[in-house]
Amino acid sequence: MKVSFIGSGNVATHLALALHNHGCTICDVWSRDYSHAQLLAGRVGARPTTNLDNLDRTADVFILAVSDDAIFDMALDLRLDSALVLHTSGATSMEVLKPISQRYGVLWSPQTFVRDVALEYAELPFCIEGCNKSTEHDIETLVKHISTHIYHTNHEQRQCLHLAAVFVNNFTNALYGVAQNICNQHDIPFEVLYTLIATTAQRVKWGDIRYQMTGPAVRDDRKTIDAHRRLLANDPDFLSLYDELTRIIQQRIRF
Amino acid sequence: MKVSFIGSGNVATHLALALHNHGCTICDVWSRDYSHAQLLAGRVGARPTTNLDNLDRTADVFILAVSDDAIFDMALDLRLDSALVLHTSGATSMEVLKPISQRYGVLWSPQTFVRDVALEYAELPFCIEGCNKSTEHDIETLVKHISTHIYHTNHEQRQCLHLAAVFVNNFTNALYGVAQNICNQHDIPFEVLYTLIATTAQRVKWGDIRYQMTGPAVRDDRKTIDAHRRLLANDPDFLSLYDELTRIIQQRIRF
Numbered sequence: 260m261k262v263s264f265i266g267s268g269n270v271a272t273h274l275a276l277a278l279h280n281h282g283c284t285i286c287d288v289w290s291r292d293y294s295h296a297q298l299l300a301g302r303v304g305a306r307p308t309t310n311l312d313n314l315d316r317t318a319d320v321f322i323l324a325v326s327d328d329a330i331f332d333m334a335l336d337l338r339l340d341s342a343l344v345l346h347t348s349g350a351t352s353m354e355v356l357k358p359i360s361q362r363y364g365v366l367w368s369p370q371t372f373v374r375d376v377a378l379e380y381a382e383l384p385f386c387i388e389g390c391n392k393s394t395e396h397d398i399e400t401l402v403k404h405i406s407t408h409i410y411h412t413n414h415e416q417r418q419c420l421h422l423a424a425v426f427v428n429n430f431t432n433a434l435y436g437v438a439q440n441i442c443n444q445h446d447i448p449f450e451v452l453y454t455l456i457a458t459t460a461q462r463v464k465w466g467d468i469r470y471q472m473t474g475p476a477v478r479d480d481r482k483t484i485d486a487h488r489r490l491l492a493n494d495p496d497f498l499s500l501y502d503e504l505t506r507i508i509q510q511r512i513r514f
Numbered sequence: 515m516k517v518s519f520i521g522s523g524n525v526a527t528h529l530a531l532a533l534h535n536h537g538c539t540i541c542d543v544w545s546r547d548y549s550h551a552q553l554l555a556g557r558v559g560a561r562p563t564t565n566l567d568n569l570d571r572t573a574d575v576f577i578l579a580v581s582d583d584a585i586f587d588m589a590l591d592l593r594l595d596s597a598l599v600l601h602t603s604g605a606t607s608m609e610v611l612k613p614i615s616q617r618y619g620v621l622w623s624p625q626t627f628v629r630d631v632a633l634e635y636a637e638l639p640f641c642i643e644g645c646n647k648s649t650e651h652d653i654e655t656l657v658k659h660i661s662t663h664i665y666h667t668n669h670e671q672r673q674c675l676h677l678a679a680v681f682v683n684n685f686t687n688a689l690y691g692v693a694q695n696i697c698n699q700h701d702i703p704f705e706v707l708y709t710l711i712a713t714t715a716q717r718v719k720w721g722d723i724r725y726q727m728t729g730p731a732v733r734d735d736r737k738t739i740d741a742h743r744r745l746l747a748n749d750p751d752f753l754s755l756y757d758e759l760t761r762i763i764q765q766r767i768r769f
Binding site: 421432449458471473475 | 605663688690718741765766
């Protein structure tokens with residue numbers, strides 16, 4: 260299978276490496292910045308270019324791994340006949356690709372890709388959507404090179420999953436950041452919390468999260484909650500977050 | 515070393531098993547409920563009892579692994595001469611143990627213990643505090659049977675760590691619960707998010723969390739934030755939490 264990439268950022272880099280390592284031929288890597296295109300192309304034996312007109316039209320798949328806004332720009336500039344064209348966005352409808360080709364779809368993984376940090380690709384989940392059944396089948400054939408964790412999700416499901424991903428990634432990170440800030444303020448090494456963070460994350464696999472809630476909020480242990488609120492008295496931002504999360508647990512998460 | 519346990523719940527069970535497996539003799543296990551005492555005592559070759567007066571006074575260490583409120587009750591009932599007495603609470607001052615013995619302190623692990631779920635004890639962090647240097651040294655000698663991750667924390671630090679633990683455990687679990695709820699509502703298997711949850715948790719070891727923030731809040735990507743807010747329009751609780759966390763990231767967590 261011959262695959263070309265429009266974009267050379269984190270997602271493009273990981274997908275191109277994963278497909279290259281599993282026997283796909285990467286033809287072209289396009290980027291606005293030639294040195295960026297060159298960097299990724301060099302790693303996967305592809306041809307770098309900054310000109311969409313130079314793309315080898317015989318490639319089977321074109322993957323638009325660019326920012327959400329750039330997908331819309333590309334849809335104005337790129338015209339393909341029958342090649343499969345995919346974007347990699349969790350938040351964007353596949354219909355924006357309709358002007359580019361008759362065969363279009365989405366290949367999105369709910370993961371944060373960091374350029375030089377290896378991932379177990381075989382463990383990565385991929386959410387796919389095609390403009391019709393045969394296209395969706397072709398996308399699945401492509402993704403099977405990388406992973407067997409393939410989910411068929413429509414636009415609404417993908418949007419909701421993108422939102423859920425913000426909760427378990429960005430917002431969870433924000434809580435880790437709050438905890439790190441509290442530790443730093445009191446000269447406590449943050450590493451003390453590493454095993455708790457790890458076991459908490461592992462236990463999501465146990466099933467319904469509501470059954471696993473522990474701590475003062477779910478017990479409505481006012482003494483401990485009040486003690487925590489006193490510790491946060493000088494930090495209205497963190498205090499308000501503490502109250503909001505305690506309220507959510509008491510009203511929505513516990514049984 | 516001879517150790518007795520007051521309490522037979524999750525923390526007592528894990529500590530008793532860990533110490534027993536590493537060569538300590540567990541003498542007595544006290545519980546208000548004889549069958550509970552018997553259950554744990556049977557697993558560690560100890561004697562079950564419901565009567566504090568029956569405790570073997572020749573034990574070197576007495577560990578009060580009971581609820582915070584029960585620690586105060588015990589301090590009224592239990593009198594030891596020179597044995598080391600410890601509680602296992604993150605939120606309670608060690609001074610409540612002063613009436614019990616001349617040698618007292620704290621042995622607390624920031625972890626949620628579930629009775630029949632094995633833990634890598636050698637990886638567990640323990641926060642210790644003793645009423646004086648020699649007592650603190652004795653506590654360290656005891657804990658070294660189980661783990662080398664030993665931290666000397668005073669009461670204020672332990673309280674703050676307890677608060678930080680609520681953020682990375684209870685509150686993070688609440689966010690997992692929100693994500694699970696969103697997935698369930700839209701017929702999406704929650705397992706799609708397992709690898710994202712795992713990598714997010716692993717990356718706390720990379721250092722300053724603020725440098726690792728990604729997503730719409732830190733980018734101030736209004737288009738995506740507005741799309742997410744529309745998805746939550748029918749759920750004022752989750753919408754208000756979304757706004758609160760977005761605000762915290764924008765005002766406090768990003769650079």
